[in-house]
Amino acid sequence: MSKLKQALNERRFVCVLEVVPQQSPVRLIALEQIVQRGHLAGWPLLPAFADRVGLHSDLSPLEGAGALGDPASSLLHFSGKDRGRADLLLQMESMKARGLEQLLLLSGDRLPGHHPDQAPVRYLESVPALQIAREHCPDWLLGAALNPFKYREEEGGAQYLKGQKKLLAGADFFTLQLGFDTAKHIEAQTWMRAQVRMKPMLACVMRLSDKRAAVLQTVPGIVITESTRELLGREQQVSQAYASARSLERLALQIVGLQLMGYAGVHVCGVHTLDELLSLEQAIAEQRESMSSLTDWIERWHASWQMLGAPEVCFVPAIGAWEMGQSNVAATPRERLRYALLSTVHGQFFSRTGWLSRTLGWSMRRPFWKVGVAADALHAVERTVKRPLVGCDTCGSCRLQETLYVCPETCPKGLANGPCGGTQLNRCEFADRECVHSVKYRIAKSANQLPVLAQTLIPCIEAGNRHRSSWPEWFEPKDSTPGR
Incomplete structure (x- = not known):
């Protein structure tokens, strides 16, 4: 049984490290060191290979896993953009031949260069992909995505309704979109606990710098508010070292808080070297030792986003404030x-x-x-x-x-x-x-x-x-x- 499946079954907190497979010997050596270590702050750590999120020259998830010798703990992604059933089955057959049995099924973001007024690009969306994968490999560990960071009733309600379909289609766990709004993390947990088929959830996290925030503002589905950018920019003005220390503290703090909220683990993005991992591990240890409750954590989390002279950080878009349970829209x-x-x-x-x-x-x-x-x-x-x-x-x-x-x-x-x-x-x-x-x-x-x-x-x-x-x-x- 894989590390991820065993940890989820035993309800042990687990860390998944997202890797964008690249043709870079330096990156490969660094990743090998991380994978060989196999843990973060005492929690199991395993690699997840992203699919079609970077350059066309990037490796496929299969190639990325192969470069490391196909560790059995690998979680491979499958993005359905511009793909169909045959593409999924082909990847699954290759995975079976290598002893890999964990798959995160995603519809995928916009295909570069795709304009709706031109020839359509069709996607194998996650719901039928889950059904296909479950039918062909009933014992595999299958994951799906959920994005609770929605601030209109229609998009938020539809997101959770589709989440119910993913459960029906055979999802064993969910991975959340990257986000920093604690209220939405708690909301997603509340939704899952109300389901008949309750499954574990991982929350996506990333060390957020001013430079990364600027890039993430252009990524569909990720909410980075202007007040967040303002604070990060002011920290950067103090010094690079100060901004780096604050961002590391917040990442460690968020991981500890997500465990307190009841998440099964975290999906860590943006950690590329063993030194970065060890720094994060030390920061997590410091936060855990001084934390007593979720209430205590929430106070510290909000305090970590404050700075003298900077406006108060708000993670909710200025023109959006919907929360699950609110119902005020109707068809025209x-x-x-x-x-x-x-x-x-x-x-x-x-x-x-x-x-x-x-x-x-x-x-x-x-x-x-x-x-x-x-x-x-x-x-x-x-x-x-x-x-x-x-x-x-x-x-x-x-x-x-x-x-x-x-x-x-x-x-x-x-x-x-x-x-x-x-x-x-x-x-x-x-x-x-x-x-x-x-x-x-x-x-x-x-x-x-x-x-x-x-x-x-x-x-x-x-x-x-x-x-x-x-x-x-x-x-x-x-x-x-x-x-x-």
């Missing part, structure tokens, strides 16, 4: 009308029950609609009808009933099961639109359909099945359509 009249009309049309033509739907179904099941000129004509008709109404891209397996008639093809990533972690105050990671899953949340809430967003697992669309009519498949007997 236009959104409600659109949902009512489309659901009525669906009931008449695609319910498979009324005479009109049964007649259409009988027609659509004729074999000639599936090949040749007739198939092309039917595809053109469906696209002509549905594209102006819902933005349809004729994926070949319509999911509108399961997505409150908000077409998932209008999401730049093509996500159907819920939002990615990259939204900010309801805005899409691509910044050119409101997140379609925020719209879907409002409609579901107004239509009393929120359980659909938590319980309906929508399978992925295979690339070869796209750009054809979905109507013949829709009317096939249910047991002959996988995933329906």
